[in-house]
Amino acid sequence: MPVPPLASAPDDPHALRPLLGTVLDALAAGGRARGGPLPAGGPEAVAARVAEVLGDPLADHGDPDALRALVHVLAEGAADPADPLCAAHLHCPPLAVATAADLAASVLNPSLDSWDQAPAAAALEAAVTRALAHAAGLADALVTTGGTESNQLALLLAREAHGAGVRLVCGANAHHSLPRAAWLLGLPDPVVVPAPSGLLDPAALDEALTTLRGPLLVAATAGTTHAGLIDPLPEIAALCAAHGTRLHIDAAYGSGLLFSDRHREKLAGLDAAHTVTLDLHKLGWQPVAAGLLAVARPAELAVLHQRADYLNADDDTEAGFPDLLGRSLRTSRRPDILKIAVTLKTLGRTGLGALVDQVCARAREFAALVAEHPGFELYDTPVISTVLFRPAGAGDDDVAAVRRRLLHEGRAVLGRARADGRLWLKATLLNPHIRPDDLARVLKLAAAAATKPAQAPVKKPAEEGTPV
Numbered sequence: 001m002p003v004p005p006l007a008s009a010p011d012d013p014h015a016l017r018p019l020l021g022t023v024l025d026a027l028a029a030g031g032r033a034r035g036g037p038l039p040a041g042g043p044e045a046v047a048a049r050v051a052e053v054l055g056d057p058l059a060d061h062g063d064p065d066a067l068r069a070l071v072h073v074l075a076e077g078a079a080d081p082a083d084p085l086c087a088a089h090l091h092c093p094p095l096a097v098a099t100a101a102d103l104a105a106s107v108l109n110p111s112l113d114s115w116d117q118a119p120a121a122a123a124l125e126a127a128v129t130r131a132l133a134h135a136a137g138l139a140d141a142l143v144t145t146g147g148t149e150s151n152q153l154a155l156l157l158a159r160e161a162h163g164a165g166v167r168l169v170c171g172a173n174a175h176h177s178l179p180r181a182a183w184l185l186g187l188p189d190p191v192v193v194p195a196p197s198g199l200l201d202p203a204a205l206d207e208a209l210t211t212l213r214g215p216l217l218v219a220a221t222a223g224t225t226h227a228g229l230i231d232p233l234p235e236i237a238a239l240c241a242a243h244g245t246r247l248h249i250d251a252a253y254g255s256g257l258l259f260s261d262r263h264r265e266k267l268a269g270l271d272a273a274h275t276v277t278l279d280l281h282k283l284g285w286q287p288v289a290a291g292l293l294a295v296a297r298p299a300e301l302a303v304l305h306q307r308a309d310y311l312n313a314d315d316d317t318e319a320g321f322p323d324l325l326g327r328s329l330r331t332s333r334r335p336d337i338l339k340i341a342v343t344l345k346t347l348g349r350t351g352l353g354a355l356v357d358q359v360c361a362r363a364r365e366f367a368a369l370v371a372e373h374p375g376f377e378l379y380d381t382p383v384i385s386t387v388l389f390r391p392a393g394a395g396d397d398d399v400a401a402v403r404r405r406l407l408h409e410g411r412a413v414l415g416r417a418r419a420d421g422r423l424w425l426k427a428t429l430l431n432p433h434i435r436p437d438d439l440a441r442v443l444k445l446a447a448a449a450a451t452k453p454a455q456a457p458v459k460k461p462a463e464e465g466t467p468v
Contacts, residue, residue: 007107016107019067026068030075037083039076040410046077079413084431084438085445088415090225090253092430094287101342102287105335112143113331114311115321121335122322128341129292132278135258135349136251137271138294140301141278142327143336146291147252148177150277153293153329154248155181155217157275160303162215162246169193169208170219171200171231175250178219198227198419202235209243217246222267223253226417226426227379228386230254233269241272249273252291254384256283260353263360266383283356283385283430286339301326358432359385366427366439375447379424388417388424391450396423398450405449412445 005015039046053073063069080086082093094102110118112125125143133141144150155178158166168182168190179190191212193204200220209216218240220231233249240247249270255278257263258270270276273296280290295301305326307314312323325331343352363382370378370389379388390399399416403425406412415426427442 007109022068023071026071027075030072030078031080033072033076034078034080034410036410037086037413038079038407038410040408042408049073049077082431082433083413084434085411085442086413087427087429087431087442088413090282090428090430092282092285093433094281095285095343095347097346098286098339098343101339105338110335111332112324112327112335113333114324118324118335121338122324124341125327125335125337126322128337128344131344132292132340133294136255136267136276136278136294138273138276138296140298141292141294142301143333144291144293144328145289146281147175147250147277147279148181149329150252150279150291150293151175151177151219151248151250152181152184154219154275154277155185155187156329157295157300157303158215158217158246158248159185159187161300162217166215166217166246167191167212168217168219169205169212169245171195171205171221173198173200173224173226173229173231174219174221175225175252178250198224198229200231200236202232202239205236206239209239209245215246216243217248219248219250220273222249222251222255222270223384225253226386227388227419228253228382228384228428230266230383233267233272235269237269237272247273248275248277250277252277252279253282255279256352256356257384259349260356260360261350262353262357263384280340280343283359284340284343284352285355285430285432286336286343290336290340304329355432359429359434362434362436362439363387363427363429365436366429366442369439369443373443373447375450376443379419385429387427387429388419389427389446390422390424391446394450399423399425402446402449405452406445409449411449412442414442414446 005012007016009015050073053069081091110121112118112121115122129141129143133139142153144153155168164186165188167188168178170178170190171193173195182190191208193208194201218236220233220236222230222233237247251267251270254267257267276294278292278294280286281288284290308325312325317323363385367378367382367387370376370387375392376389377392391402400423403414403416406414415428417424417426425446
């Protein structure tokens with residue numbers, strides 16, 4: 001059997017070109033077969049289709065058609081964020097230029113754990129992360145896999161700066177990764193401050209900071225996952241300064257507002273934080289992953305330093321070769337900074353800002369449609385690009401049923417969120433190409449689903465060895 005070609009072999013530089021055609025054709029064909037934002041039929045139908053195409057994943061003999069067949073079935077069974085009716089999560093459609101850059105990163109396959117594996121990528125990362133940190137009003141930034149890793153890093157830096165007794169204080173609206181990070185790092189149980197309106201309550205925070213003893217870390221949120229709300233950052237920053245308390249801001253969703261002249265002011269107070277979570281695979285239109293943790297005090301990153309003679313020998317670093325091990329908790333890691341750098345260089349801040357303005361405007365338009373519709377109730381005017389709504393007079397079970405019905409039919413992908421003690425449908429608008437008639441169609445489909453009779457719940461198949 002001939003040896004398969006490499007993606008970037010010097011003696012065969014065009015080996016990838018015909019495969020790209022296969023992939024692009026399979027993506028298009030799979031999308032046509034899907035016929036909407038989501039495959040119809042629910043989990044069982046999708047799993048059956050995948051099993052049919054995959055067969056034995058460890059068969060003795062290879063299949064030369066595997067690339068086409070598996071890309072086709074992936075696209076056919078995808079929840080396509082580029083479809084205007086796919087609006088459930090912070091799951092953005094990536095820009096073509098960012099995706100093309102990501103392909104280059106995959107072809108060259110640099111690993112940012114030592115300079116001799118990624119010379120240009122190391123220099124690119126150092127420059128771009130610093131620029132993004134400065135945009136947030138901080139000094140430096142590390143590349144992460146997203147908000148969860150960034151939040152965990154923020155708590156790790158707080159623990160190393162203030163001791164293992166440092167206690168997380170966060171709102172009831174905080175992302176689940178924050179209390180989980182406290183658990184993973186062996187920190188005391190977090191103190192959860194009420195967020196009665198979906199926002200961390202400054203009065204309750206002041207009381208907690210006055211009462212609690214020992215080192216504390218306050219975590220605020222700039223863009224909650226459930227409704228896209230932004231905590232009162234200036235008030236929270238002032239309280240932390242008054243109480244001598246460390247501040248972390250999870251701006252995984254809201255950080256994209258930094259690019260917009262129109263919306264940047266919503267992030268006032270961000271520069272008062274010790275650490276800030278940024279994430280460009282949300283309001284930055286990057287393929288996953290594209291997270292960062294910005295820091296105000298770069299010296300604190302010294303605690304991440306590790307020494308491995310084969311990666312960062314002392315004599316190499318003394319000779320001027322950059323030490324990359326202290327730039328991440330990971331060892332092998334791909335150059336996710338390339339797609340970010342290409343996007344920033346191609347669009348510029350104003351180009352990205354225009355995309356942010358577009359989706360925020362569409363969210364307000366959709367909220368206006370909901371408010372004018374007699375069959376729906378609107379939660380509130382959107383702060384970023386998330387709209388919560390529900391059929392008027394519906395119970396929580398009815399709301400959940402509407403969402404599942406749309407998913408099962410493959411008609412629309414809407415999320416769910418709990419606010420004011422009730423369940424809401426959630427539309428997270430991250431597609432800058434969405435049109436006003438798409439918004440009307442989302443509402444029309446939800447209205448139609450709300451009038452259908454309830455279906456019997458789908459019985460979850462028993463796991464092997466589980467009595468039925």
